[in-house]
Every structure is written in C-alpha cells, then in structure tokens.
Amino acid sequence: MSQEIPAAVQRALDAIDALDTDAFVAAFGPDGYVNDWGREFRGPDQIRSWSDNELIGKQATFTNTEVSAPGNPLTIRTQVGGNGFNGPSHFTFDVQNDTLASMTITA
Template identity: 50%
Template sequence: MTTDLPAAVRTAVDAANANDTAAFLACFPADGVVDDWGREFHGHDAIRGWSDSEFIGARVSLRVTGVAVQDADVVVTAQVGGDGFNGPSHFTFHVAGDRVTRMTIRA
C-alpha cells in the first residue's frame, strides 16, 4: 500500500482536514453521492447537511495510512479523529476526471 493520493482524492481529503466545506463540496459534481454506512446523501445540499453534522461540522481529521487504487476507485485507509467518530475507517472514492462522484465510508 501507498499513501500517494490521486489529485481528486487529495483535494477532498485536504478540504476535510482544513474543515473547508465549500472546497469539500467542490470536489463533487452536482449529482455526487456520499454513502456513510448505507445512508446515501445525493447532491451538494444533502452532502452539506450530512457534513455539517457528522463530518466537517464535527471537525473531522483524516490521517491517511494507506491507499489502494483499482481502476476508478481509490480506497483510502485513514485514522479518523474529531468530535464525531474516531478510529480506523475506509473511504472508497469513485473518481471521474477531476471529481469524486461517490465517497463510500465503511470500517
């Protein structure tokens, strides 16, 4: 495993770590999706609502410990910190061009 992130994923992780909601949302197209343990949030407004209460609003921090790339999917293993969930987690980013079309979160 490596910790080198493709540009679109690096931008999303950096935005989350900077607690920059606008930059995080800009990583997704208008129809982007966040899947947080089966709860799906479609589009910028829904993603913002989820993020405001459970991600950036909870002052998330992501310390990347590994990266695996499989075609358009980038699986990031990270140690999550902040005021919400804390512990290891896996984030699968589906990338199309310079955008993340889907971010799926699992343990």
C-alpha cells in the first residue's frame, strides 16, 4: 500500500494477516464497532464473536489491498479470500485516540 495507513488500522490489518483475534479486538476502542454490510457488532465481546464467525475464524485473507480514500475515515479496497466470504470489499476505518472507533464493510 502506497498511502500512509494510521497505526490503529495497520494493527488491525496485521492481526488479520496473522489470524490473531486478540490483536484484532485490541485494535478497537472500548466502544468500537464493526458494521458488516449493515449488521453492527459493538464492543470487544461482539467484535470477537463476529471475527470468530466471519473473519479470522474463517481464515480470511486480504490481497491486492490499496487505499481508495485516504484520511480519517480511511477506506481500503481489498480482495477477501478464505473460508467465508470471497470477493472484493471496501473496509472503512474511523480512528479515534489511536484506536479503531469503527470498521465498516461494504461492496
């Protein structure tokens, strides 16, 4: 990725690459949430459960990742692979106080 990625976003992406659920959840603030195509998962327990069922638990991979909208919020476009959803997606990250306030997934 050629654009600068905020540290909190990079921590989440690194955690996904490492299949490290603890590090992924830790990238979020205490009130952080994931919005997965309109389904919202708020707080560490719900984010962990979502990841176990939809992301890291499905051995998700991100390839051909690039920043499509820099700034805050920042959006990346990536090709998702693994044992769950496979296909192109956009992930928009809102960073507050060096943690993720939200991660929103869209087409």
